[in-house]
Amino acid sequence: MILKAKLLKALILGAPASGKGTISSRIVKKYNIAHVSSGDKLREHIEHQTDLGKEVKKYLNEGKLVPDDLIIKFMITELKKVDNKPWLLDGFPRTVAQANALWKTQPVDVVLNLVVPFDVIIDRVKNRWVHLPSGRVYNIGFNTPKHPGKDDITNEDLVQRPDDRPEAVSQRLQIYDGITRPVIDFYKEKGILEEFEGRTSDEIWPKVVAYLDPIFSKK
Ligand code: ATP
Ligand code: MG
Numbered sequence: 001m002i003l004k005a006k007l008l009k010a011l012i013l014g015a016p017a018s019g020k021g022t023i024s025s026r027i028v029k030k031y032n033i034a035h036v037s038s039g040d041k042l043r044e045h046i047e048h049q050t051d052l053g054k055e056v057k058k059y060l061n062e063g064k065l066v067p068d069d070l071i072i073k074f075m076i077t078e079l080k081k082v083d084n085k086p087w088l089l090d091g092f093p094r095t096v097a098q099a100n101a102l103w104k105t106q107p108v109d110v111v112l113n114l115v116v117p118f119d120v121i122i123d124r125v126k127n128r129w130v131h132l133p134s135g136r137v138y139n140i141g142f143n144t145p146k147h148p149g150k151d152d153i154t155n156e157d158l159v160q161r162p163d164d165r166p167e168a169v170s171q172r173l174q175i176y177d178g179i180t181r182p183v184i185d186f187y188k189e190k191g192i193l194e195e196f197e198g199r200t201s202d203e204i205w206p207k208v209v210a211y212l213d214p215i216f217s218k219k
Pocket of ligand 2: 020037039040091
């Protein structure tokens with residue numbers, strides 16, 4: 001398959017808190033492509049109290065999935081907005097129905113799957129703080145903010161996500177195991193899945209670069 005890096009459609013998969021956000025920001029920065037994160041976009045809507053935000057807030061707070069019809073319509077529309085750029089999709093699809101819908105409208109070229117042990121994930125979520133407006137993520141003890149509770153760039157407040165509460169986390173991990181795992185198989189069957197294993201993002205990152213560099217240099 002010849003990939004046109006200029007308009008590459010990439011997708012990143014991984015359990016909640018597997019480092020998708022961190023690896024994604026590094027990818028979009030290094031290769032200068034658009035980042036489309038369903039979770040970030042939904043949180044923006046919630047913060048601005050839009051109609052959609054009001055509709056989805058409950059699902060996010062409880063760590064449940066937003067219904068397929070709603071998220072599919074929303075994300076397909078969002079992807080149309082970046083049709084003229086290469087992009088990296090993060091957080092969508094999460095069900096096989098979503099994967100099928102995406103495949104029909106925007107077949108992705110490469111799928112990266114982050115494989116991180118569950119004990120690492122649980123630990124990480126407990127120590128996670130986010131800067132809501134930008135989506136920047138901090139981890140106390142690993143990627144600690146320069147000033148406690150403040151974003152490094154804007155100095156605005158950091159918050160803990162309501163769905164990072166232990167009950168919501170275990171809910172999200174269960175959903176991931178039962179509902180999202182088949183999405184991995186969906187792309188495995190298409191022959192475009194590449195797995196990256198590690199306990200930290202710094203361990204995973206060089207492997208991702210080694211995989212993507214040749215793809216992006218093929219312009
Ligand atoms: P992390 O951000 O640590 O990777 P995560 O992947 O669980 O964790 P997000 O991707 O930010 O979190 O998504 C947060 C929430 O937004 C989900 O728990 C769900 O409620 C909703 N959501 C996001 N994407 C989808 C989707 N594709 N289908 C259904 N719900 C979604
Ligand atoms: Mg996310």
